[in-house]
Amino acid sequence: MDSAAASNPTAGISYLGGHETTVKIVITGTFGAGKTTFIGSLSEIQPLRTEEQMTAASAGTDDLKGLPDKTTTTVAMDFGRLSLSNELVLYLFGAPGQERFQTFLANLARGALGALVLVDTRRLGESFQAIDRLEELGLAYAAAVNTFPDTPSYSVERLREAMDLSPQTPLVFCDARDRYSSRDALTCLVEYLLTLSPELAR
Amino acid sequence: MTASRRGRDSGLVRPFVIAGGRPIPSRNHFDHHTLVISRPGTPRSHLTAEHRRVVELCLPGALSVAEIGSHLDLPVSVLCFPLADLMDTGHIITRAPIPTAQLPDEDLLRAVLDGLRRRF
Numbered sequence: 001m002d003s004a005a006a007s008n009p010t011a012g013i014s015y016l017g018g019h020e021t022t023v024k025i026v027i028t029g030t031f032g033a034g035k036t037t038f039i040g041s042l043s044e045i046q047p048l049r050t051e052e053q054m055t056a057a058s059a060g061t062d063d064l065k066g067l068p069d070k071t072t073t074t075v076a077m078d079f080g081r082l083s084l085s086n087e088l089v090l091y092l093f094g095a096p097g098q099e100r101f102q103t104f105l106a107n108l109a110r111g112a113l114g115a116l117v118l119v120d121t122r123r124l125g126e127s128f129q130a131i132d133r134l135e136e137l138g139l140a141y142a143a144a145v146n147t148f149p150d151t152p153s154y155s156v157e158r159l160r161e162a163m164d165l166s167p168q169t170p171l172v173f174c175d176a177r178d179r180y181s182s183r184d185a186l187t188c189l190v191e192y193l194l195t196l197s198p199e200l201a202r
Numbered sequence: 203m204t205a206s207r208r209g210r211d212s213g214l215v216r217p218f219v220i221a222g223g224r225p226i227p228s229r230n231h232f233d234h235h236t237l238v239i240s241r242p243g244t245p246r247s248h249l250t251a252e253h254r255r256v257v258e259l260c261l262p263g264a265l266s267v268a269e270i271g272s273h274l275d276l277p278v279s280v281l282c283f284p285l286a287d288l289m290d291t292g293h294i295i296t297r298a299p300i301p302t303a304q305l306p307d308e309d310l311l312r313a314v315l316d317g318l319r320r321r322f
C-alpha cells in the first residue's frame with residue numbers, strides 16, 4: 001500500500017491473494033532432529049513461530065509431575081510457507097514428536113496431507129516415539145534420516161528394522177540445510193501418498 | 203476496491219452453517235492453514251483492540267491463521283475466538299482448506315508433486 005508508514009505493522013509481510021488452495025504437511029521428529037532447519041530451507045517467508053498452551057493433564061509426564069505449580073506447558077511450533085503455483089500453497093508445520101505433545105500433534109494432523117519424520121540416528125529410540133504418534137493418529141508418513149557429522153552410519157536395513165518401518169514406508173537420507181535435498185524428501189513423501197490415495201481411508 | 207468486488211473476485215466465501223437463517227461460524231472452522239482476508243470498508247471503530255489488530259493485519263491481503271497468530275503473538279487456540287466473532291460480523295472472510303473429512307485426492311497430490319518439482 002502506497003500510504004504505508006514505516007511503523008505500519010503490516011510492512012514486510014508477504015500476503016497471499018486469498019484465492020489459493022492451501023495444503024499442509026507436518027514435519028516431526030525429536031528435539032534437534034532438524035525440523036526448524038528443514039522448514040527454513042524450503043520456506044519462502046521468514047519461518048514463523050506460534051506457541052500453544054497445553055495443560056499438564058493432557059501432557060502427563062514425569063518431568064511435569066515434578067513441578068507442583070506447573071499446570072500448563074508451552075509447546076512451540078515453527079512453520080513455513082511455499083507457493084507451489086499461483087493457486088496452490090504448501091504450509092510446513094514443525095511439531096515435536098514426544099508423547100506429551102500428542103494432543104498438539106493430533107490438532108495439527110487434522111487435514112494434513114501427510115507427515116515427514118526427521119530421524120536423528122544418534123537418537124533412534126526417540127525417533128521411534130514420533131513414528132508411534134503418527135501411527136496412532138493414522139497419518140501417512142515417510143522417514144527422512146538427517147546425516148550429521150557424528151552420525152553413526154547404519155545400513156538402510158538396520159534403520160528400517162530399528163524403527164520398525166513397514167516395507168512400503170519410504171526411507172530417504174536428507175540434509176535439512178539443503179533446500180533441494182529437503183525438497184526431494186517431500187517429493188518422496190508425496191509420491192508415496194499417491195500410491196495410497198485410492199484406498200486412503202482414515 | 204469495494205468489499206463485494208474483492209470478495210467475489212478472490213473466490214473467497216463465508217463458510218457457515220445456516221441454522222434458522224443465522225450464520226453460525228464455528229471455531230473449529232479455523233485450521234492452521236485456513237486463509238483469512240479482511241473485507242475493506244467495514245466499520246472498525248467499535249471493535250476491541252484485539253479484533254481491530256486482526257482486521258487491520260488482514261486488510262492488505264490474505265494470511266493463514268497460523269501466520270496471523272504468529273504476527274499478533276497469539277496462540278491459534280486463542281485467535282480462533284476473535285476470528286469467529288469477526289466472521290460473524292462480516293469483517294473477515296475465509297478460504298477454508300480442503301475439508302478434512304475429504305481425503306487428499308489424486309489431482310491435488312499430483313499438483314503438489316508438480317509444484318515441488320518445478321519450484322526450485
Ligand SMILES: Nc1nc2c(ncn2[C@@H]2O[C@H](COP(=O)(O)OP(=O)(O)O)[C@@H](O)[C@H]2O)c(=O)[nH]1
Nearest residue numbers: 031032033034035036037146147148175176177
Ligand atoms: N549436518 C546436518 N546438520 C543439521 C541437519 N539438520 C539440522 N542440522 C543442525 O542440527 C541442529 C538442530 O537443528 P534444528 O533444525 O534446530 O532441529 P529441531 O529441534 O528439530 O528444530 C542445528 O544446529 C542444525 O544446523 C542436517 O540435515 N545435517
Ligand SMILES: [Mg+2]
Nearest residue numbers: 035036037078
Ligand atoms: Mg526447532
